[in-house]
Amino acid sequence: MPSPRTPRPPVGLQNGKDLLDAANRRVLDELAGDPRLSMSELARRVGMSAPAVRERVARLEETGVIRGYRLDVDPAALGLPVAAWVRVRPGPGQLATIAELARRRPEVSECHRVSGDDCFLLKIHVPAIQALEAVLDEFLLYGQTTSSFIVSTPVEPRIPEAAD
Amino acid sequence: MPSPRTPRPPVGLQNGKDLLDAANRRVLDELAGDPRLSMSELARRVGMSAPAVRERVARLEETGVIRGYRLDVDPAALGLPVAAWVRVRPGPGQLATIAELARRRPEVSECHRVSGDDCFLLKIHVPAIQALEAVLDEFLLYGQTTSSFIVSTPVEPRIPEAAD
DNA sequence: CATGAAACTGGCGTGAT
DNA sequence: ATCACGCCAGTTTCATG
Numbered sequence: 624m625p626s627p628r629t630p631r632p633p634v635g636l637q638n639g640k641d642l643l644d645a646a647n648r649r650v651l652d653e654l655a656g657d658p659r660l661s662m663s664e665l666a667r668r669v670g671m672s673a674p675a676v677r678e679r680v681a682r683l684e685e686t687g688v689i690r691g692y693r694l695d696v697d698p699a700a701l702g703l704p705v706a707a708w709v710r711v712r713p714g715p716g717q718l719a720t721i722a723e724l725a726r727r728r729p730e731v732s733e734c735h736r737v738s739g740d741d742c743f744l745l746k747i748h749v750p751a752i753q754a755l756e757a758v759l760d761e762f763l764l765y766g767q768t769t770s771s772f773i774v775s776t777p778v779e780p781r782i783p784e785a786a787d
Numbered sequence: 788m789p790s791p792r793t794p795r796p797p798v799g800l801q802n803g804k805d806l807l808d809a810a811n812r813r814v815l816d817e818l819a820g821d822p823r824l825s826m827s828e829l830a831r832r833v834g835m836s837a838p839a840v841r842e843r844v845a846r847l848e849e850t851g852v853i854r855g856y857r858l859d860v861d862p863a864a865l866g867l868p869v870a871a872w873v874r875v876r877p878g879p880g881q882l883a884t885i886a887e888l889a890r891r892r893p894e895v896s897e898c899h900r901v902s903g904d905d906c907f908l909l910k911i912h913v914p915a916i917q918a919l920e921a922v923l924d925e926f927l928l929y930g931q932t933t934s935s936f937i938v939s940t941p942v943e944p945r946i947p948e949a950a951d
Numbered sequence: 952c953a954t955g956a957a958a959c960t961g962g963c964g965t966g967a968t
Numbered sequence: 969a970t971c972a973c974g975c976c977a978g979t980t981t982c983a984t985g
Contacts, residue, residue, distance in 0.1 A: 643865065643866070651858070651860060654858045655857070655858045655860070657856065658822065658823070658856045658857060658858045659822070659823060659856050661958090661981085661982060661983085662982075662983070663981080663982060663983085664982095673982085673983080674983095674984085677983080677984085686864065687861050687864055688860060688861060688864040688865070689858065689859070689860060689861075690859040690860065690861045691859045692821070692822045692823050692856065692857070692858060692859060693819075693822060693856070693857045693858075693859050693944065694815070694818050694819045694822045694853065694856060694857075694946070695853070695854040695855045695856060695857050696815060696819070696852060696853060696854065696946050697851050697852055697853075697854045698946075698947055700850070700851055700852040701807070701852070701946075701947070701948070701949075702807075702949060703947055703949060707901075708899065708901060708908055722941040725941055725942050726941060726942055728950075729947060729948035729949070729950060729951075730947055730948070730949070730950060731942055731947070732942075732944060732945055732946065732947040733940075733942055733943070733944045733945070734940065734941045734942035735872065735937050735938075735939070735940050735941075736937070736938045736939040736940070736941060737871075737872060737935035737936060737937055737938060738935050738936040738938060739933070739934070739935035739936075741935070743941075744872055744935070745942075747947075748947035749949075750949060754950070757950065758950075769903070770903070771901035771902050771903035771905070771908070772901060772902040772903075773899050773900070773901055774899075774900045774901060774902060775899070775900040776897075776898065776899050776900070777886040777889055777890060777898045777899075777900060777907075778889050778890055778895055778896075778897055778898035778909075779897070780857065780896060780897045780910075781896055781897070782858070782860050782862075782865070782896065783862055783865070783867055783893060783894055783895070783896040783911075783912035784865070784893035784894070785865075785866060785867060785893070785894070785913075785914060786892075786893060786894060786918070786921065786922075787893070825956085825957060825958085826957075826958070826959095827956080827957055827958085828957095835974075835975090836974065836975050836976080837957080837958080837959095837975095838958095838959085838960090838974075838975070838976085839973075839974045839975070841958085841959085842973075842974080843973095
């Protein structure tokens with residue numbers, strides 16, 4: 624095994640060259656599979672010493688490659704089996720209102736500002752289809768909505784890669 | 788050891804009474820805040836012993852309330868600063884083709900089957916706007932697409948709750 | 952490499968069914 | 969009496985300087 628002689632004091636975020644060598648890619652893949660891996664186990668899998676792999680993970684966190692760790696809770700188990708994507712087109716001057724409303728509404732699990740005819744894309748979770756009415760009603764005070772129920776998820780959230 | 792255990796039938800998912808008592812809610816909230824909390828620290832925060840809280844977390848995993856733990860990687864740090872939501876409307880008989888293509892394409896980080904005029908909603912990450920062309924081209928072989936660039940994310944993915 | 956902390960295991964007590 | 973749950977104290981493994 625080569626000694627980890629990586630001289631990289633000033634590594635910019637845009638310069639992904641050093642940060643994404645083969646070893647770090649393996650670290651990310653293994654951590655993606657199970658973020659709670661112990662450093663020792665992670666070291667075993669990528670064929671490095673524990674301190675070495677710890678240093679790499681710390682570096683990935685500091686530089687923002689690893690933004691954080693998240694808990695994946697099943698909304699259905701929380702009593703919210705119905706999920707929908709809702710596009711919202713705000714009325715004049717209501718942009719900030721919609722964003723604020725999305726933040727405040729507990730049924731909203733995600734909100735993106737997007738280009739195109741609609742300005743926002745929201746992911747919404749409710750106990751039953753009927754319960755969507757109350758949510759939509761409030762957004763309709765400030766704009767127009769288009770709803771699509773999520774029937775299945777062929778690709779669960781995963782780490783993207785550049786094309787081959 | 789992989790963290791998510793195999794789901795088991797005994798406890799119905801809709802029977803949230805036992806699974807979502809106050810203690811478990813606190814466990815979920817704390818874990819959502821930091822999924823890498825040690826069991827000891829978690830136990831301290833919710834006011835229980837470590838083995839007790841370990842048992843609760845294990846149960847939440849077994850019953851599928853906790854679906855897993857995910858690594859949040861910044862696509863920009865991976866050289867993919869441009870993100871877009873793309874709706875895809877498959878041509879006749881191309882439903883399965885689109886789903887398979889979404890799975891295969893590394894730029895796709897997420898794919899939902901939805902109701903409405905379009906059948907699929909994809910999240911796509913590319914190094915630059917121009918690179919979207921090649922991706923769209925392949926999907927356009929089997930259907931129509933509508934793209935919206937993600938400008939910002941007012942609400943980062945979070946755990947939804949039922950309305951008050 | 953050494954030390955302190957945390958993860959696991961088995962055994963025991965308690966309270967509800 | 970059984971079962972479900974939590975605590976305690978043992979050993980082993982891990983994190984960190």
